Amino acid sequence: MPYDPPPELAGLTLDQIAEQVAQRKLPPVEQWNPEKTGDSAMRIAADGGWLHEGSPIARQAMVRAFAGLLTRDAAGRHWLVTPFEKLTIEVEDAAFIATDVVRRDGGLAFRLNTDDLVIAGPDHRLRAAGTADNPAIYLGVRRGCEARLNRSTWLQLAEIALTEGDGTQVTSGGEAFSLMPE
Template sequence: MPYDPPPEIAGMSLAQLAEAVGARRLPPIEQWNPAETGDSHMAILADGSWTHEGGPITRPAMVRAFAALLMRDGEGHWLVTPVQKLRIAVADAAFVATDVTARDGALAFRLNTDEIVIAGPGNPIAARGNRETPAIYLSVRNGCEARLNRSTWEQLALMADAGLAVTSKGTTFSLVPG
C-alpha cells in the first residue's frame, strides 16, 4: 500500500492539524509490560537516521513503524511490543523536528517521521545547552523527544517575542537555556 505523506503543515488550519494528530493510530505501548528484554541492535543517530547492526535503514515505512513503538524511561530508549522490550541506542533525541508553523495560538511541528506534534502542556518545548549553542527539544510521547533542526529552530526564533519565548496552547516556553 503506498504511503501518502500529510500535506505541508504551513497550509493547514489548527483544526486540520489536530485532526491529523488524532488520525494517527499508535499502538498502546504504555499499556504493555513485557517481561522479555534484549537489544535491538538498532541506533538512531543525531541526524535522525536509523541503523541496524551498523547499516542504514533506508525504508521510511520501516522507520515510521519502529518509531511508533518507541518509549524512553530512566534506563534509556526502547522498542516495545506486547512480548518484548528491546533497547535502542539513541545519540541525542529519538526524533528530529523538521518544520514548524503557528496557527490559532498553537505551534505545530512536523517530525522526520512525518508525524505532527502540537506543542502545549502535554508536549512542552525545552531549551538546553547554553546561550551560545542552544538545543531546543519538543516532547513527543512516551518520554521521547524531538530535537529541532537548525532551520526549524530559526523559524521558531522568528516567532518568539522579545524575551525569546513562544506560546502554544496557552503555555509559554523560553527558548533560552536555563
C-alpha cells in the first residue's frame, strides 16, 4: 500500500525541511557545566510519554521545553541540563519516538513525537537493533539522544527501502544505513 506523507511534510523540499530544522533554536546545553546534580523524578516511557512523579505531563509545550534540555552521556545516562543544575531522567527505551518519515531529494526527514524534524545523515545516523524477528530502528537526534521509530514509521521506511533496493538498507545525506539488526 503506497504511503502518503502528511500535508505538513508532503509539499516540502529537503531544503525547506532543513530550514525548519535550523530555525528551531535550542538552549546551549553544551556550554553549561552546572555543579549541582540531582534527580528530576521524571521518566520517559517506552511509548514516548513523559511522566513526573508517576503522573503524565499533559502539556506538549512542557515536553518540548524539557526535550530541548535533554542530553545523554557516554555511559548511557540521560540528563536534563540547565545553567544551574543537571538532573537525571529515567528513559525506558529512547528519549524520542519517530512518528513519520518522508523521502525528499535524496534525504529522509523524520518527524518526532515532540514535533522536531530530523534529517538522517552523518550527524543523525540510523541504527538497527533487536533481532530479525523483532527489529528496532533508532535515529540519532542530538546530544547522544535517539528516537525509536514507531511501527508505522518503521513500515514506511521499509517500504522506501523495498522501493529503492532490496529492502535491507536506505540512504540519506550521502550515507547508507542498514535496516538489518546485527
